Structures are given as structure tokens and as C-alpha cells.
Amino acid sequence: MNPRTRRALEFVLDNLVWFMLLFVLVVFSIFVPNYFQLGIFANIIEASSVLGVMSIGLALVIIAGHMDLSVESVAALSAMAVGILFCSSGIGLGVQLHPEWLMVPVSLVLALAVGGLIGAFNGYLVVRVKMSAFIITLASYIWVRGLVLVISGGRSAQDLAPAIRWFGIQRLIGLPLTAWIAIGCFVVFSLIMAKTPFGRHLVMIGGNETATFRAGIRVNRNLIIAFVLAGAIAGLAGWLLAIRTSGATANLGVGLLFNAFAAVVIGGVSLKGGVGTLPGVYAGVLLLSAINTAINLMGLPANFTQVIHGLLVLAAVLLDAFKQTIRQRLA
Numbered sequence: 001m002n003p004r005t006r007r008a009l010e011f012v013l014d015n016l017v018w019f020m021l022l023f024v025l026v027v028f029s030i031f032v033p034n035y036f037q038l039g040i041f042a043n044i045i046e047a048s049s050v051l052g053v054m055s056i057g058l059a060l061v062i063i064a065g066h067m068d069l070s071v072e073s074v075a076a077l078s079a080m081a082v083g084i085l086f087c088s089s090g091i092g093l094g095v096q097l098h099p100e101w102l103m104v105p106v107s108l109v110l111a112l113a114v115g116g117l118i119g120a121f122n123g124y125l126v127v128r129v130k131m132s133a134f135i136i137t138l139a140s141y142i143w144v145r146g147l148v149l150v151i152s153g154g155r156s157a158q159d160l161a162p163a164i165r166w167f168g169i170q171r172l173i174g175l176p177l178t179a180w181i182a183i184g185c186f187v188v189f190s191l192i193m194a195k196t197p198f199g200r201h202l203v204m205i206g207g208n209e210t211a212t213f214r215a216g217i218r219v220n221r222n223l224i225i226a227f228v229l230a231g232a233i234a235g236l237a238g239w240l241l242a243i244r245t246s247g248a249t250a251n252l253g254v255g256l257l258f259n260a261f262a263a264v265v266i267g268g269v270s271l272k273g274g275v276g277t278l279p280g281v282y283a284g285v286l287l288l289s290a291i292n293t294a295i296n297l298m299g300l301p302a303n304f305t306q307v308i309h310g311l312l313v314l315a316a317v318l319l320d321a322f323k324q325t326i327r328q329r330l331a
Contacts, residue, residue: 009326010327013323013326013327014268014277014280015280016268016319016323017266017267017268017280017283017284017287018279018280018283020266020283020287021283021286021287021290024287024290024291025041025290028290028294032294032297032298033297034297035293035294035297038174040293040297042174042175043293044286044289044290044293045175045179045183045286045289046175046176046178046179047289047292047293048179048182048285048286048288048289049176049178049179049181049182049240049244050075050178050182050237050240050241050244050253050256051237051256051259051260051263051285051288051289052182052185052186052263052281052282052285053181053182053185053233053236053237053240054071054072054075054233054234054237054256054260055260055263055264055267055281055282055284055285056185056186056189056233056278056281057071057119057229057230057231057232057233057234057237058071058230058260058261058264059264059267059269059276059278059281060189060193060202060226060229060230060233061133061226061227061230062206062264062269062270062271062273062276063193063202063203063206063269063273063274063275063276064202064205064206064222064223064226064273065205065206065207065209065272065273065274066126066133066223066226066227066273067133067134067137068119068122068133068137068227068230068231069134069137069138069140069141069257070118070122070137070138070140070141070144070231070234071230071231071233071234071237071256071257071260072141072145072234072253072254072255072256072257072260073140073141073142073144073145073148074114074115074118074119074140074144074231074234074235074238075115075234075235075237075238075241075252075253075256076144076145076148076238076241076248076250076251076252076253076254077114077118077144077145077147077148077238078110078111078112078114078115078234078235078236078237078238078239078242079111079238079239079241079242079245079248079252079253080148080151080152080157080238080248080250080252081110081111081114082107082110082111082160082164082238082239082242082248083156083157083158083160083242083247083248084151084152084157084248085107085110086103086107086160086161086164087157087158087159087160087161087246087247087248088158088159088161089157089158089159089247090155090156090157090158090159090247091152091153091155091156091157092157092158092159092160092247094161096161100161100162100163101163103161103163103164104163104164104166104167107164107239107242108236108239111235111236111238111239111242112232112235112236112239113235114235114238115231115232115233115234115235115236115238116228116231116232116235117231118140118144118231119227119228119229119230119231119232119234120224120227120228120231121140122136122137122140122227122231123223123224123225123226123227123228124224126223126227127220127223127224127227128220128224141257148250148252149250152248152249152250154250155250156247156248156249156250157247157248158246158247159246159247160242160243160246160247164242164243165243165246167181167243168243168244168246178240178243178244181236181240182240185233185236186278186279186281186282189278190277190278190279193277193278194277198222198225201217201222202222202226203274203275204217204274205217205219205222205223205273205274206272206273206274206275207273207274207275208274237253237256238252238253241253258309259288259309261313262284262288262309262312262313262316263281263284263285263287263288264276264281264284265284265313265316265317265320266284266287266288266312266313266316267280267281267282267283267284267285268280268281268284268316268320269281270320271317284316287312288309288312291305291308291309291312292305295308
């Protein structure tokens with residue numbers, strides 16, 4: 001195989017999910033009535049904003065060779081904390097700050113702090129106490145969701161303060177600001193993963209933790225930072241959820257964890273760690289959103305969404321094994 005063919009093949013393998021997304025969009029545009037519209041494409045990007053942000057934190061931990069099952073519950077708790085403080089109906093306390101714009105950074109810091117603290121707790125038990133990340137974060141998934149029920153009493157907070165809700169209403173170049181926040185997060189964390197020692201070290205740790213430690217890299221510190229970031233990013237996803245729904249309910253975000261896992265795996269992140277990029281994850285999120293939109297336009301029952309997502313994850317895992325076989329032959 002000549003070098004040009006090898007480079008072309010590696011480019012296709014690295015960006016396979018983007019080709020899949022393009023293929024799906026073309027097929028749906030041809031066969032699904034009313035699919036080929038700018039408004040539909042904008043809706044696909046908008047609908048993927050919360051899931052996209054949550055997938056970033058999950059991808060960071062998985063690339064580092066670990067797991068975080070708590071992100072969905074962390075997002076719900078962060079949204080509920082913001083809702084209780086800054087909503088004026090239901091269980092909302094209707095806290096007012098002056099000037100009003102001050103409520104935006106305060107609510108955002110609150111959501112990030114709630115997520116970051118739970119992420120630090122998970123990271124400490126996994127990295128310092130050497131407990132299984134699967135078990136610890138599964139326990140956090142359960143107790144954090146329970147905490148949401150305890151503090152809310154099963155009731156909801158409604159009518160979020162207009163100064164915060166403003167982000168869910170305003171649009172820029174046809175897209176809501178929440179979508180631009182998600183895109184900005186992908187750009188920033190993609191650069192962090194590709195251009196900083198921290199990002200490269202996470203990939204190395206996921207590839208071979210022992211060898212990375214022997215190379216003099218501070219494995220424990222980087223892993224704890226990854227868990228804290230995953231928690232804080234889940235808190236940001238919760239803040240976006242609160243904005244989109246203008247409040248919070250006890251079951252807010254149920255099911256997001258499995259969709260985030262699907263997006264991460266379809267996006268090319270290996271569950272074994274050490275492989276994956278955040279642009280690929282964003283393509284996976286858009287792919288899921290594009291399929292959901294097509295199902296809605298075709299008027300199919302919502303159950304079809306779960307069937308297709310499950311088959312996509314299965315196909316992604318098989319495809320990942322196939323890609324690794326090809327890469328070994330290219331090496």
C-alpha cells in the first residue's frame with residue numbers, strides 16, 4: 001500500500017462518524033418529507049446542546065480509562081439547586097439579586113460547584129481509595145438522584161428568573177445561545193485535549209496507566225481533575241436543562257446518561273480508554289439528534305428511538321473492533 005492510500009484510509013477511519021452523519025442527513029433529506037430545511041438542521045443542533053455538553057465530561061473520563069455513571073443525576077441536582085433558588089413558583093424561593101444580571105454568573109457558579117464537588121468525591125474514592133469507578137459512580141448515580149427527590153419532595157420549581165431564562169430565548173445566527181454554549185464547550189475542550197499536556201496525558205493514561213506513571217507523569221492528579229471536570233460539565237448541562245425548561249423537576253434528565261454513552265461510543269471513543277476525540281463525540285451527538293428528528297417527522301412511535309439507538313451502539317462497537325483490526329494491519 002503506497003503512503004497516499006494509507007493516509008487516505010487513516011483519514012477515513014479517524015473521521016468515520018462524520019461520514020456516517022453526512023450519509024444519514026443525505027438519506028433523510030431524500031426520503032423523509034420536509035427534512036431538508038434549514039430550520040430542521042437548526043433544530044438538530046439545538047436539541048443536541050444538553051446531551052452534547054454532558055457527553056464531553058463523560059468522554060474525558062472514558063478516554064482516561066475510567067467510567068462516570070453519575071453525570072445524569074449530577075445534572076439533575078445542579079438544575080434543582082438553580083431552580084429552588086431562582087424560580088418564583090412551585091418550590092422555588094424566588095431569590096432576587098441586584099443588579100439582575102448577577103443571577104446569571106451566580107447560578108452558573110452554583111451549578112458548576114455542585115457538579116465539581118460530586119466529581120471530586122467520585123475522583124477521590126476512585127483514585128486515592130482505589131475503588132472501582134463503575135461501582136462508585138453507579139452509587140453516586142443512585143444517591144444523587146435520591147437527594148434530588150429529598151430536597152424537592154417530588155415537587156417542581158417553575159418560572160426561572162427572566163435574567164437567566166434569557167439565554168434560552170435569545171438566538172444568534174439562527175441558533176439559540178444554549179446551542180452556541182455547547183459548540184463553544186466542544187471547541188474549548190477539543191483544543192485542551194489536542195494542544196495541552198493535560199489532554200495528551202489523559203490519552204496516555206487511558207492507553208497504559210502503568211507505563212504513563214513510570215514515565216513520570218502525575219497520573220492520580222490528572223485523573224482526579226478529569227472526574228472534577230466531568231462533574232462540573234454535568235453541572236453546566238444541568239444549568240442548560242434548567243434554562244430550557246424554565247425550572248426543574250425531580251425526574252429532569254432521566255435517560256440522558258444512556259444517550260450520552262451512545263453518543264460517546266458512536267463518536268469513536270473506545271470504552272477501553274486511550275482512544276477518541278471530542279469532535280467525533282459531537283458528530284455522534286448530532287447523529288443521534290438527526291435520527292430522533294427523522295423519527296418525529298415520520299410520525300413513528302417513540303419506542304423506535306430506543307431500538308435504533310441500541311442498534312447504533314452495537315454497530316459502533318463492532319465498527320470499533322473492525323477499525324482496530326485495520327489499524328493493526330496499517331501499522
